[in-house]
Amino acid sequence: MLIIIKGGKQMNKKRLLSLLLMLLMMVSVLAGCGQKPEPAEEPGGTETPAVNPDEEVLTIRKTASLQSTDWEATTNTFDMQIMWVQVFESLYTIDEAAGGYQNQLAKEVAISEDGLTYTVTLVDATFQNGDPLKASDVVFSYKRAMENSRFNYVTSMIKSVEASDDKTVVFTLDYPYSAISHTFWSIKISSEREVTEQGDKFGTVPHTAATGPYIITEYDVASGLKLKANENYWKGVPNIKNVEYIVISDDAAAVIAFENDELEYLPDAPLSEWDSLVAASGENNSLTKGNNIRFMAINYLSPTNNNILGNLKVREAIFYAINKDNINAAAASGYGAPAYEYMPHEYVATSPSYEDGGFKIYDYDPEKAKSMLKEAGFTDAQIAEGIDVGTLMTYGAATAEKAKAAQVIQANLAEVGLKCEIYVAEAAQVTPKLYAQDYDMCIFGDSGNYDFNNIRQQVHSESTGMYVVKYADDKSPLDYKRLEELVALGVSTADTEERLGYYTELWSMVMDSATILPLYHNPVGIAWSSKLDPGGLSPTYYHIYNFKWVQ
């Protein structure tokens, strides 16, 4: 008996101790997780340590490793931010803040009266390898790009490109094309000698075949990239002498690295951590409207449910049911903005602005959506039961912003009596389906457009394999021949107002057809260290050449 009682007391003690230990561990973990980050000290509140510009390294985050050091082979915006801006240059550059294009390697551009011939005089610049920039390099670069199908949409109108002397290049076009500025920005100039010498190796190793302010000194496809200032840069030596791009794919880890002063510049800052970044960076941050829009498209040719999506009223009902504010809250953490245009009019001079009232916009109106369904011939009972409109398809991770937008849309549609399923998969899997019009509804993105003529990819029948909605069809919901005529008229004149008129009519036709709906602009968050002055901020293409250290 005594032994049992003694044993019982011991067991109770042990049980109590185990419980206490468990509680202690949970409390310590929860306390650590719940702790808010301490706010960063105000810039200037403490002494910024002295910076030696020759030794200091500007460390910037990359989300994935650089694909190639050949500008033609970079297919994502993050790689283009480096290769298209810091390393390579083109005849024109873009000024995102002011909108429009500016001369870069083109000193002067003369246009013939018929708009078919562009005579470009080059600046006195040198490549990073010391060779002077010559017209033959421009010809080589353009011919090389014209053989690359990726650039077909900006080079297909070029009939020939020839060097008339060392500093003059003559472009002859098949037809007048006022959007040639975008071509002059998109095609980068490389050293013919070095690219030819490197052959197949070009793009896999560091090189000096560009004219830009930064030279690639180290390139490891696994870990990152190092750049150094081009001491012979034709516009003057950059202030920032050393740049290192570090691959940090996890957003939380990137924010910690920034807060730990291991990164000085954080472009495309993760919005889910924005509050934390603002607290850490004080005034050194910016949230800008991005030139990156998400759209919803409806395939009016879809056979689903007896081609229900071929009915204009049903499509309009779908668009009126969508709450863009909810989508912004879910997909862009509330930091984005509802979109109404194909391209933001702030960045694209020829883009029709919704503020001018020149085209239809579908403001959230669930009651109107239900009335459109009744006009389409559906009864209250059918609406109450739910009308099947097929599958809403998109690409990216299941937890990423397009998938979140899809979930909101699904819920919005359910509120007005429309049922749909969601399908999310990798881009390599989904985008071929979109381009083959093998979908019912989809969410896709478009970005980096600086001339409204780029809409040609989305609406013109010659852009097979690029458009999501096929307008050139007997069952087309709009006059597609007029649509394509407007695309041609838009580039036939250089007059901005005239072009705007054509594009307003074009975009109005698209909106009336209820086939493409702009959803939201993705915001661009940028944060930087108090050691750095980034100069003017751009939402997409930052210029390290404009950065300087704070002394």
Place this chain on the structure above:
Amino acid sequence: MAFPCLRCGDAILYKGDSIMYRYVIKRLLFLIPTILGVTLIIYAVMSITPGDPGRAMLGTSALQADVDAYNAALGYNLPFPIKYLNYVKAMVFEQDFGFSYLTKQPVFDEIWPRFLETLKLAFLGVFIAASVGIPFGIYAAVKQYSLWDTIPSLVAFFMAAFPSFVLGLLFLYYFSLKLNLLPSYGIGSFEHYIMPALAISIPPAAQNMRFTKSSMLEAIRQDYVRTARAKGAAERTVVWKHALRNALLPVVTQIGLSLGVLIAGAVVAEKIFSIPGIGSLIVDRIAYKDEPVIIAGTILISICFTLVMLLVDIIYAFIDPRIRAKYSNTKG
């Protein structure tokens, strides 16, 4: 050649052609059909997944005709058996794993350095997991129901359920951000490996501890242990010479398996700590359908895992003479 019996300590002499030697060679030869099987499965899976490298590489603005031409140039549209045989031929006779669709660089040049990084991390993780888990497990078993049992068991119970990515983020937050003791990303010095190694080793250390304790308790309760105690053997001899050696077999299996899991599963730590490893490489390239890299990376991991299992089997033979005896009875 003489090998010590780890059970009784006696030397066991073998004749000229060692049984172990034939055993190892046999297992190494078995690698070949294993690797072929792995390549076949991976190739088959990649073939049936939608998407193609042409569209992924040329981008959305490329014409379909050009995408088709790109795929044709890569041999992407060849029938599956021909594609597979071409790949195996190049791998075996030319040691050529092809070029990455994404970076155009030789696949082996891309994956080998990253594989070594992952291996470093995985071995470090296993070493920590074993050197922490096993001793605690032994002591918990020997001192069952005491504080030396209760506290480690409770901690192990808790830690075994902790995902390594949560640990990784916690370490980053405390040791990197708050205390500024360790770097938050990359490789280069020993300090860079501390947090990722701990993050991936703590859950398996907890599992090792529980497993070892369970295995030891079972061994301690055996009759031969009671007999050894009754014969007056010292407690240390009872634990280390008799109980532990018998308890080790399942523990060795567990460690071998955890090494294989860590090699494949270190991707989480690689992502959080920005370590350029093979796991994160494969995950990143799936989005681009970069088949050469995905297939070669998977093959490398499979070879490594198979070699680890072979090592486990060899260690078994050293620990347990019954296994050696089985092979000596079945030798040709």
